[in-house]
Amino acid sequence: MADDKDDKKPEGATARPRTAGxxxxxxxxxxxxxxxxxPPAAAATAAPAAPRRTLxxxxxxRPATDAAAAPAExxxxxxxxxxxxxxxxxxxxxxxxxxxxxxxxxxxxxVNGRESTTYFARPVLRMMIGQPLVASQRLSxxxxxxxxxxxxxxxxxGAVRHGISRAxxxxxxxxxxxxxxxxFLTRDSRVVERKKYGxxxxxxxxxxxKR
Numbered sequence: 001m002a003d004d005k006d007d008k009k010p011e012g013a014t015a016r017p018r019t020a021g022x023x024x025x026x027x028x029x030x031x032x033x034x035x036x037x038x039p040p041a042a043a044a045t046a047a048p049a050a051p052r053r054t055l056x057x058x059x060x061x062r063p064a065t066d067a068a069a070a071p072a073e074x075x076x077x078x079x080x081x082x083x084x085x086x087x088x089x090x091x092x093x094x095x096x097x098x099x100x101x102x103x104x105x106x107x108x109x110x111v112n113g114r115e116s117t118t119y120f121a122r123p124v125l126r127m128m129i130g131q132p133l134v135a136s137q138r139l140s141x142x143x144x145x146x147x148x149x150x151x152x153x154x155x156x157x158g159a160v161r162h163g164i165s166r167a168x169x170x171x172x173x174x175x176x177x178x179x180x181x182x183x184f185l186t187r188d189s190r191v192v193e194r195k196k197y198g199x200x201x202x203x204x205x206x207x208x209x210k211r
Contacts, residue, residue: 077173087171091163094191096151100163102171105143107133111160112147125157132165132184136175142168158188 081087084103091098109116109129120126133139144164148156165184169176179185193202200206 077169077176079173080170087167089163089165089167089170091159091161091166093158093162093188094151094155096148096155096159098146098148098156098159098163100144100146100160100167102142102144102164102167104141107140107142109144110146111156120153120157122153125153128157129160129164131161131182132168132179135182135184136168136172136178138168138172138175142171162187 079087086101086103089100089102091100111119111129116126116129120129130139133142133144144167146160146163148159150156151159161184165179168179169185176185195202
């Protein structure tokens with residue numbers, strides 16, 4: 001069969017070399033071990049990298065306006081009183097909101113137009129609303145007049161205590177440290193957990209029945 005193929009070729013035809021029409025690729029010179037390629041021209045002419053700075057050096061670079069904007073230690077707060085010498089504070093606890101006014105007096109506390117001993121019949125609630133006055137040693141020097149709405153008696157007592165504490169800070173700013181240490185200025189954000197569908201209450205599930 002090879003002879004038949006050779007017979008089909010025209011006479012005088014020569015075999016074309018395989019490398020015809022291709023450009024010869026120059027041989028690569030082997031790179032010595034450990035040698036690195038030369039960087040591009042653009043990278044060689046780039047500016048040198050900035051030196052690394054420590055955190056202390058960065059703090060030193062802050063503008064001087066930061067120190068001027070920061071409040072100075074021991075800033076004296078001014079008392080906030082109206083024309084009648086009263087100071088106001090709003091207190092909140094659960095769903096109750098109390099609006100409290102404090103003024104110089106003999107230690108009388110009025111809640112919604114009634115005496116505190118009548119409005120809060122439970123001794124623990126009466127003790128709760130008097131805690132800020134006892135901590136600041138102003139129990140017999142200041143009268144309290146407040147209105148409170150929403151929630152139950154426990155929430156209302158907590159709201160009145162919070163309002164008295166904030167009003168005392170406006171009445172006599174020097175008492176802020178004592179009241180803050182006792183935790184009377186912190187808003188207690190605890191509220192009842194919502195009911196979940198498919199359950200009796202927030203956590204109470206239906207009784208399990210095997211059959």
